[in-house]
Amino acid sequence: MRRNLLHVWYKELSYEIREIVAIAKEVEKYWREIVWENVWDPVIKWEKIPSRMKEIVKNALDKNEVYAYSPTKWLDATREYLAKKNWKITKEDIIFFNWLWEAINKTYWYLAFSARVIWPNPAYPTHSSAEATNSGSEHITYTLDPNNDWNPDVEEIENKVKYNPNVAWILVINPHNPTWAVFKREVLEKIIDIARRYKLFVIFDEIYEKLVYEEKDRVLLRDIIWEVPWISMKWISKELPWPGWRCGRIEVYNSDKDENFAKYINSILSSKMLEVCSTTLPQYVIPEIYEKEEFKEYLKNRIEKYKQKAEIANKYLWDLDNVLFVKPKWAFYLAIKFDLSRFNLEYTPEIKEENLKKFLEEKTKNKRFDKKFCYYMIAKNGICTVPLSWFNSTFDWFRMTILEEDLEKFEYILKNIREFIIEYRK
Numbered sequence: 571m572r573r574n575l576l577h578v579w580y581k582e583l584s585y586e587i588r589e590i591v592a593i594a595k596e597v598e599k600y601w602r603e604i605v606w607e608n609v610w611d612p613v614i615k616w617e618k619i620p621s622r623m624k625e626i627v628k629n630a631l632d633k634n635e636v637y638a639y640s641p642t643k644w645l646d647a648t649r650e651y652l653a654k655k656n657w658k659i660t661k662e663d664i665i666f667f668n669w670l671w672e673a674i675n676k677t678y679w680y681l682a683f684s685a686r687v688i689w690p691n692p693a694y695p696t697h698s699s700a701e702a703t704n705s706g707s708e709h710i711t712y713t714l715d716p717n718n719d720w721n722p723d724v725e726e727i728e729n730k731v732k733y734n735p736n737v738a739w740i741l742v743i744n745p746h747n748p749t750w751a752v753f754k755r756e757v758l759e760k761i762i763d764i765a766r767r768y769k770l771f772v773i774f775d776e777i778y779e780k781l782v783y784e785e786k787d788r789v790l791l792r793d794i795i796w797e798v799p800w801i802s803m804k805w806i807s808k809e810l811p812w813p814g815w816r817c818g819r820i821e822v823y824n825s826d827k828d829e830n831f832a833k834y835i836n837s838i839l840s841s842k843m844l845e846v847c848s849t850t851l852p853q854y855v856i857p858e859i860y861e862k863e864e865f866k867e868y869l870k871n872r873i874e875k876y877k878q879k880a881e882i883a884n885k886y887l888w889d890l891d892n893v894l895f896v897k898p899k900w901a902f903y904l905a906i907k908f909d910l911s912r913f914n915l916e917y918t919p920e921i922k923e924e925n926l927k928k929f930l931e932e933k934t935k936n937k938r939f940d941k942k943f944c945y946y947m948i949a950k951n952g953i954c955t956v957p958l959s960w961f962n963s964t965f966d967w968f969r970m971t972i973l974e975e976d977l978e979k980f981e982y983i984l985k986n987i988r989e990f991i992i993e994y995r996k
């Protein structure tokens with residue numbers, strides 16, 4: 571070939587949540603039943619879509635206009651509805667996307683290559699790979715401190731911002747995936763203060779905002795921000811729940827405060843025009859669904875259930891001395907961080923089937939410990955979780971969902987995980 575076709579970051583494109591499925595499928599040939607704790611899909615797991623929500627969608631399907639193109643920023647009525655709930659913006663500050671993947675990518679693609687984003691370690695990989703791919707340079711990250719309920723290390727942010735003039739944005743994911751932390755108000759305020767003093771923009775991914783267990787913990791960026799220009803990302807796949815419809819939006823704040831920022835937002839909009847518009851149906855039904863009492867009740871019940879399961883998980887995990895477990899503060903996952911100094915890293919669980927043993931040896935060769943742990947856990951007890959070092963993280967750890975509806979089964983899963991962790995203890 572005349573030219574190398576590969577982008578410098580092509581190796582960065584991985585999605586372990588799905589990749590581990592191939593491993594589990596292989597193990598399934600030897601196992602009775604895999605317990606799928608790797609991916610959050612409540613609909614597959616147990617959640618029944620509220621019947622009113624289905625009715626609203628069915629009724630919408632009878633309307634001609636849901637089959638039509640929509641305006642680029644999206645339907646006026648929906649944007650007006652959302653803006654009315656939020657006194658800091660007008661409908662012009664809302665842009666809809668086909669899923670947030672599109673929003674995330676467009677947000678980074680239309681940044682100048684040298685305008686870097688500092689983002690959390692660990693971070694949701696869609697953000698980090700999009701940003702790194704756009705800039706073609708090393709990641710710039712700040713640490714979330716496991717010993718401070720996973721709150722961001724504000725001092726580190728300030729130092730990196732100060733000594734790296736290319737940093738133009740701070741990304742905050744709050745509530746945070748994959749730590750299940752909700753950041754403290756004072757920490758968020760300090761981050762905004764850094765943005766203000768160094769003239770940075772901020773992006774907040776607030777996709778999980780409606781799923782925080784305790785109202786007092788729920789601090790939205792719009793509650794604490796003042797003149798800094800920023801973007802908030804929101805979408806429907808978690809709260810409705812409607813993950814199968816790829817639909818999200820960004821809200822733009824204070825674009826009038828900075829000409830350069832306003833032009834940048836305009837470039838995102840122009841790129842959106844090239845695409846014409848986003849899918850019409852989900853956004854058409856959003857106002858009606860959100861307004862239904864049944865939906866509000868449904869959301870409340872879900873949160874209660876997840877909260878109860880976080881308590882059960884705590885019972886099984888809090889006292890283990892070779893891992894760090896911070897009780898989740900919002901729905902539907904938990905994370906367990908290994909203290910590698912207390913793990914026997916040479917240990918390999920016994921696998922009786924020769925072919926499976928070889929397969930696992932091959933797949934875990936020269937790989938991080940958390941990968942080895944998760945792959946062998948599938949082989950040992952059929953529980954499929956996700957290694958988390960892949961979340962652009964310097965830690966070795968893993969995550970599981972807390973979706974399991976059958977509490978007896980949920981306890982069985984936790985008990986097995988607990989025993990597997992103990993098996994590895996030094």
Ligand SMILES: Cc1ncc(COP(=O)(O)O)c(C=O)c1O
Binds near residue numbers: 743
């Ligand atoms: C912080 C964050 N942003 C965006 C997304 C994308 O959401 P989805 O693809 O499930 O709609 C996720 C999904 O887990 C996430 O955790």
